[in-house]
Amino acid sequence: MFRFSPLAWLQARIVVLPLALLSGLATAAAQPSAETFFRKPAVMDASLSPSGKRLAFSAPYGPTGRVGVFVLDLQTAELTPTRAAHFSDADVPSFDWVDDERIVFSVVDLQAGSGEDYRTAPGLFAAKFDGSELRALIEREGRSFVQSAESRIRTLHWNHKLLHVPVPSEDPRGARADEVIVGEMSGSGNELLSVEPLWLNTRTGATRSFDTYRHPRGALSWWFTPQGEPRLVLTRDKGRLAYHWFTPDGQGGGSWKQISEGTMLNPPPSPAWVGADTLYLEQVMGPVGESYVVPFDFSKGEPSQEPLVKAPGFDFAGSFISGRDGSLLGVRIDTDAEQTIWFSSARKALQALVDAALPGRVNRLSCRRCEADDAVVLVRSFNDRDPGQLLLHTRADGKWRRLSQVQPGIEPSRMATTDLQRIRARDGRDLPVWITGQKKGTDGKPLAQPAIVLVHGGPWVRIGHWRWEPMRQFLASRGYLVIEPEFRGSEGYGMEHLKAGFKQWGQAMQDDVADALLWAQKEGWANDKACIAGASYGGYSTLMGLIKHPDLYRCGAAWVAVTDPFLYVEGSWWVRDDIADSGRRYGLKDMVGDPKTDEAMLKANSPVEQAALIKAPLLLAFGEDDLRVPLAHGKRLRSALERAGRAPADWVVYAREGHGWRKPENQIDFAQRLERFFAQHLQR
Known part of the structure; x- marks a missing residue:
């Protein structure tokens, strides 16, 4: 039973301040x-x-x-x-x-x-x-x-979840007052098999069936108009994925038609924006396989070759901004920094006004009645050194109010800058690298510092963004240069960069991590004191860095780390995890390695198998309830290290934590462990 707590209040959080005070507090x-x-x-x-x-x-x-x-x-x-x-x-x-x-x-x-x-x-x-x-x-x-x-x-x-919060409609096929759309999920084990939509009244709890016009079987994801009419579904049949578009007939009915298909390894273009009669897709078409946004040509039954949004060197990452009437208002994209492109002159002018008042920041706007005299504008303003400020502007009285700091106690003037560098890996591949905490001497030249190579998890994600991030800033505040490589296999920089990492765990992917550090040392930003750290795949890369490049790193810190590629790819009757069977059948064997045909490769790049080669001090941490990388990974590595006489310098298991730490006390405890560990090996 949930209980209301007494209300004494947050009034101190609501502070009216002039914009000039947003530059930060005294150091x-x-x-x-x-x-x-x-x-x-x-x-x-x-x-x-x-x-x-x-x-x-x-x-x-x-x-x-x-x-x-x-x-x-x-x-x-x-x-x-x-x-x-x-x-x-x-x-x-x-x-x-x-x-x-x-x-x-x-x-x-x-x-x-x-x-x-x-x-x-x-x-x-x-x-x-x-x-x-x-x-x-x-x-x-x-x-x-x-x-x-x-x-x-x-x-x-x-087993129901919220799918869509619609705008009430007078059309009987659309949303009624107080209604939302939820989906009933069905599956087997870890496998989601279908999601069936249902209308739900938020006042009464009453439901009514959803007229889906005999939608395709195996629908996993749904896209609706603002009024709640279905337009697009994604289905899966074994390892094949397909998108289906619904065209209404104007008489209360309509029909579904498959418009694209692919596999889990080579999926069809994903939707970037779905309108009542318009579909924009993320199509791979850039020079190195970057995804651009293109309209779908229904007359030809294929995506157009004329991009609506493109950012060379980056995949489309962002979102389209819609009005409650379904109109397209703008697009928000994230390249080396986030920006918003508005399609209306009023919103463009408003963005320019805010950007002029708050320069050197990302100013994310949302507004209501934007063109009216009583417009209300909410601004979330942030940059690489400031977690953010929430501001409110009411045009009727001309007031700007700062509602709150996002992270009180953080002084932007004391935080480190973050920059994106594009370097060359040893084989010539373009390699994006995020650098935090670069320092210059009085002569303006780079000042070499001890470095921590922070390897992201996934690995098939883009991790770097130009914004404040607690771990990178915490490490930089302790005097370290923080290096975060977007090694091959990372998303966000073109399909070629992503696929270049397939079956390269511990190999070319690991060389990219080393090359980022070697570049920083050559440029004079990092000295010869370095450690490597990371979570999940980043933890695996930490272990393989100590195995493959022992001369580069004085120590390593790995948490919730994959240590046994065979357990990750095959699974086990005795170890429970949350990896879907379809992922193992149609993805991991091609992206990581096949336990049978690639057995020798996986053994050569398995931290458990190669544990005796780990000589540097090692910190290991795992979550007791982790189902993505179960604790068995940690126990197997710890046993292998002990057999080799290389017991980890620090070992911790956090109770009731999964794939990462949610409890603030655990986040703080682990950060303090890292601080002590790195100080011991880098500050001497």
Whole structure:
């Protein structure tokens, strides 16, 4: 049972300040503590209501620090928050406005550790902006939320999830007032087989069937118009993926047609934006396989070859911004930094105004009634040294208000800068590398520092962005140059760069990591004192760095690390994990290696098999409840090291944590362990 906590209040968080004060506070002498970097943000998310009359935000509050949702009435002179949802024994990680009165949200336990994610589905709940009319809509797996006999009847089973919050429509096929679209998930083991949409009333909990016009079987993902009409589905049949488009016939019906197909290893172009009769796709077409955004030509049944959005050297990464009427307002893209391109002159002018007042920052705008005299604008402003500020502008009175710092205690003037460099790997491949904490001497030349090569997980993701990030800034604050390579196999820089990493674990991928450090040393930014660190695949790379390039690194820190490629690719009857069978059948064998045909390669690049070659001091950490990289990986490596007489210098297992640490006390404890470990081996 969730309990409301007493409301004493957050009023101190709402501060009206001139924009000039956003440049940062005075520099203090004391080194920022680990807690300063890893505590919960003061504001986690914020969203204007559909009319712009209210602003909802999620934030930790009270002695328990539980995250709740609070609402400001923007029609009043004093911005006094009202509690919409706050509980003494649970947290609200995400929320959406249904209309100007009602909010839907999920509930998790952020103080139970990340292992909670594997045990409890978040459910779905709704309440008015003032906290009244609270109703459970989807039950939480493993937890009760009892209101009445009626609510128990109305509450959907935990295998449902929120798919879409629509705009109410007069069309009977669209959304009615108070309704959202949820999906019923069915599957087998770790395998999701289908998602069936359903209309759900957020006030009564009543449901009604969704007229999907005999949609294709095996639908896993859905895209809707703002009013809730289906337009696109993604299906999977064994290892094949296909997209299907729905065309209404104007008489209450319509038909589905397959428009593209591919495999899990070579998927069809994914949707970038779905409109009522328009589809934009992310199509691989750049010189090195970058994905550009192109319109789909329905008359020809294929994507156009004329890109709408492209950024040479980068895959499209971002989102399109839509109006509640379904119109396309702009596009937000992330290359070496985030920027927004608006299609309307009013929004362009507004963006220019904010950018002029807050230069050298990413200023992310959302607004309501943007062209009107009573426009309301919410700005999230941040850069590589500042976690961010939330500002509110009301055109009617001309006021700008700073609502909150995102991460109080962080002084931007004391943080390090982050830059993206493009270097050449030893085989000539373009290699993006993020560098944090570069220093120059009084002569303007690079000042060599001890370095930490921080290897990202995934590995098939893009990890680097021009924004404040706690681990890189924490390490930089301790006097280290932080090097984050986007080694081959990383997404975001073209299909060629991604596929160049297939079956290269511990090989060319590992050489890229070493080349980033060698480049920094050659350029004079790093000295000969370096350690390597990372989580998940980054932990694997840490171990292989110590095995393959022992002369480069004085130490290594690996957490939630893949240590046994065979266990990762094959799985085991005796070790439970969350990797889907389809992923193992149709992806991992081609991307990592086949345990049969590539047995020798996998053994040569297995930390468990090669543990005797690890000579440098090693810190290992794992989550007790990790299902992505189960604790068995850590135990197998620890045993192999002990057999070789190379017991890890530091070993820790965090209870109730999964694939990473959620509890602030664990994040702080681990950061302090890293601090002591690196100081021991780099500051002597």
